[in-house]
Amino acid sequence: MSRQPPSRVELLQGTLDVLILRTLLRRPAHGHAIAKHIQRTSEDLLQVETGSLYPALHRLEAKGWIAASWELSDKGKRARYYRLTPRGRKQLATEQSKWQAFSRAIGLILNPMDEEAR
Amino acid sequence: MISFFRKLGWLTERRRKEDELREELQFHLDEEAEQRQAEGLAKDQARWAACRDLGNVLLIQESTRAVWTWTFFEQLVQDLRYALRAMIHNRAFTALAALSLALGIGANTAIYSFLDALLLRSLPVSDPASLVVLNWRAKVWRGDSVVEAMSGSIYDDSRMGSVSGIFPYPAFELLQNSDTVFSEVFAFCRTQEVRTMNVTIKGQADLAHGELVSGDYFRGLAVRPAAGRLIIPDYDRTGAAAVAVVSHAFSEKHFGGAGSAVGQTILINNLPFTVVGVTPPEFFGVDPAAAPDVCLPMHTNILLGAANQFGFRANDYLDQNYYWVEIMARLRPGVSLAQAQAALAPRFQQWVATTATNDRQRANLPALTLKEGATGLDTLRRQFSKPLYVLMALVGLILAIACSNVANLLLARAASRKHEIALRLSVGAGRLRIFRQLLTESVLLALLGGVGGVLFAIWGIRFLTLLLAGGPQRVTLNAELNWHVLGVTAALSLITGVLFGLAPALQSTHLDLASALKETRAGQPRARHMSWRVNLSKILVVGQIAISLLILVAASLFVRTLSNLRSIELGFNRENVLLFQLNARQAGHRDPEIAEFYGNLRERFAAIPGVRGASLARSTLIGGEHGLPISVPGAPPNDANRFLAVGPGFLTTMQIPILAGRDIEERDHSGSQPVAVINDRFAKINFGGANPLWRHLILWKPGKDKYPARDMEIVGVASNARYGGMKQEIPPVVYIAYDQGFPQPNEMVFALRTTGDPLAFVSSVREIVRQADARMPVSEVRTQKAEIEDAIHQEITLADLSSVLAMLALTIAGVGLYGTMSYTVARRTGEIGIRMALGAEPRAVVRMVLREVLVLAAAGLTISVPAALGASKFVESFLFGMKPNDPLALTLAVAILLGAALLAGYVPARKASRIDPMTALRHE
Secondary structure (H helix, E strand, C coil): CCCCCHHHHHHHHHHHHHHHHHHHHHCCEEHHHHHHHHHHHCCCCCCCCHHHHHHHHHHHHHHCCEEEEEEECCCCCEEEEEEECHHHHHHHHHHHHHHHHHHHHHHHHHHHHHHHHC | CCCHHHHHHHHHHHHHHHHHHHHHHHHHHHHHHHHHHHHCCCHHHHHHHHHHHHCCHHHHHHHHHHHHCCHHHHHHHHHHHHHHHHHHHCHHHHHHHHHHHHHHHHHHHHHHHHHHHHHHCCCCCCCHHHEEEEEEEECCCCCCCCCCEECCCEEEECCCEEEECEECHHHHHHHHCCCCCEEEEEEEECCHHHHCEEEEECCEEEEECEEEECCCHHHHHCCCCCEECCCCHHHCCCCCCCEEEECHHHHHHHHCCHHHHCCCEEEECCEEEEEEEECCCCCCCCCCCCCCCEEEECCHHHHHHCCCCCCCCHHHHCCCCEECEEEEEEECCCCCHHHHHHHHHHHHHHHHHHCCCCHHHHHCCCEEEEEECCCCCCHHHHHHHHHHHHHHHHHHHHHHHHHHHHHHHHHHHHHHCHHHHHHHHHHCCCHHHHHHHHHHHHHHHHHHHHHHHHHHHHHHHHHHHHHHCCCCCCCCCCCCCCHHHHHHHHHHHHHHHHHHHHHHHHHHCCCCHHHHHCCCHHHCCCHHHHHHHHHHHHHHHHHHHHHHHHHHHHHHHHHHHHHHHHCCCCCCCCCCEEEEEEECCCCCCCCCHHHHHHHHHHHHHHCCCCEEEEEEECCCCCCCCCCCCEECCCCCCCCCCEEEEECCCHHHHCCCCEEEECCCCCCCCECECCEEEEEHHHHHHHHCCCCCCCCEEEEEECCCCCEEEEEEEEEEEECCCCCCCCCCCCCCEEEEECCCCCCCCCEEEEEEEECCCHHHHHHHHHHHHHHHCCCCCCEEEEEHHHHHHHHCHHHHHHHHHHHHHHHHHHHHHHHHHHHHHHHHHHHCHHHHHHHHHCCCCHHHHHHHHHHHHHHHHHHHHHHHHHHHHHHHHHHHHHCCCCCCCCHHHHHHHHHHHHHHHHHHHHHHHHHHHCCCHHHHHHCC
């Protein structure tokens, strides 16, 4: 039974959402592929807890940011493919700019300290 | 957020979505396994790795499901279904628990409905909240006071002195000019002319209850007629036409309908009245204790009283010291009760001061007070609210006992479920989730009990209505289950469910998982937990015992009061006496023929075969209430003296022993020397030890001018006999002949001493009366015994009901004790087995168990005996012939309780003594 302190879950939810949206920007993918992609692209730094991926996917689908349909995978098996919707695209743009502003602010705060230390 | 409607839409697709999710997760697992295989793992290794990577599939499914639906409600539905299944599975437990609850909740609901009807139900008129009742209050009214004469009631309240609702008519006229505060002021009264009237319709005579109302009465109450028109100020004048308004029920009974009643002529006390209208069906006047059949304009009391020597006279309307009329009013919109009182009290004060004739009276003037009138007059409330509150306390205690019983049952059940709960906890259920589920079960049980309770309540209300209102009045106490009461019942059920479910639920989730999952005896929870559960169970039982004792004490107090009252010394023989009332004056007879008429009837009654003696009197010995100024010559009249006008042989018929001289006999009639027979008390007070015979007594006419009405010779001394009420002391009484002058006979009560059942003679009596005068109804037919039972009706009710409740409490507590002891014995099976194997005799085992029972009982008693002693002060006013801390009642209650406890503990004790040591040890 996994027990997570609430604050971490929230953070994870928000982060996971934007990662999923970004992953689907390029092309539609099924759940497993999304997980692998995030792992690979972040150079294995982000260990996505696979268990939280699927609830996140369905939540995003319920919100209307991604849409799903059953397709045949490259291996010929039936899989649920997710793709970004126009609303999702807009959401992604919003989130992306939010993250960039956030990391810039953090960077600004962190860097002056470095200069002082020198 | 995901909208409500979308979630609603998904309800139907749930199944499909869950299947798809399962398929999706399976696909993920397959993909991951393939990948791992490609990286070099063996097939099953790859599968396991994939599963480990994905994590808890069930949890994923649950989290995803949370996106689609409202988890809370889903879980609630789950809990409910599980609870229902469990309840159906354990039928005995469910039945027992639900039954105890239903009884407790039902009793509470029934009593509460009565209280609701009694205290909260408004008059069926428009805007009852703006009605006020006018009262006055004074320190002490007896003795010298502005109230020189009265017709009505004055209540003595220990806190406020004397309170009353009757006023002189000039006061009513004064208060009518209060346009600034009142929009309507109206008056009403029930004097003796109309309280019970002879109503003859088309030759058929019957008795009806009437009320005199002022012209603004119906307008003030804003009542619409069901037919015709109601009384208006035009009808309420001296010399106006004699009209009457009848009740809906009356019109249906005598005319076949409201419409046919209008315009009919009826004879009221032999005087013609025209029916002008019918009141609506829900109307019952302003006093729920006395619904009138006929309403008459107030000024007709002059007409009605003309034939009666004590009747109403036109002058009485001007008398400032004769208090007889009751007043109510409607407040103007925007005026509050306090404002109205502040405005009117000084005006009344000024006026009443002018009616005082000396300083003593001026020092003790009545002060005007206004009371809320939304629920009408408070006669019923005075009579019933205290007993109802006592009953409410008792049934509240019963509910507490029932709840603790169910809690105990739940505790025992939780013990048997600990394996299941441990399993669920270990598989991953949250403590809160299980707690919620257990609580749902108990709330469901409580709701089931609540539904049963409503059924019990309906039956109980009917039963109580018969019991409480079966007394002498025509009481409009329509207790019914309304939404208000049902709401309280539902709240009760919920609260009890939470209350008794809480402890077991809390306890059940505190488990030592590992050992709980094992099934051996070593798997019994640790001593710490064990003693927690057993202690809680024992505490509950001790509580039940304590509460049962309280109820038992109440019951024994009431039962003893009743037996005291029943065995009270009456001074006369109550067996086989038939009582009934005749009113010749109302049927049209006049003085002096009335006395002769009654005398003839008496002789005819005495001639009935089987009647050993017949006589008559102004009132029954229990109902007596008459005082006129009587004095020994030379001394002033004493207010405490009572008199009773009787016919020949009355004392002999009632079998009151004559101590000296003789009874009133036929030779004492009009024309001969007026005689009197005094009782022993009167003799001792007024004559000391001297012989009172042949002395004289003066009977005075009431009023300011002292006019002697009769000069009587004492011809006999009678032994003390009851006069007026069972509980009061016997006053000094003078028995005078009814036909020897003032006061002339009016309505008389006939008493027939019969051989065998008195009621068998009723038809002969009716026939004789019919032959003598067909216009005269025979009323209030009952036996003397029944009259006495009526007088102590409230005490009978309290004794009966509290005994029933005590038995109920004992049964429930007994079951609880039995359950707890059974459980204790079962738990200690191994220990008992060892004891017996070592040589303990079965008797010793029984003693051991019973000792434990006694310890529990003793614990309960130590709590409740002081509580009982303290609480019995509250019921002091209901008791008779003993103090609230009556040791006999207390001892009786304790003895019954101990007996019941031992009885309840006996069966488990026997079972314990029958334990086979070998089986017990092996069970380990």
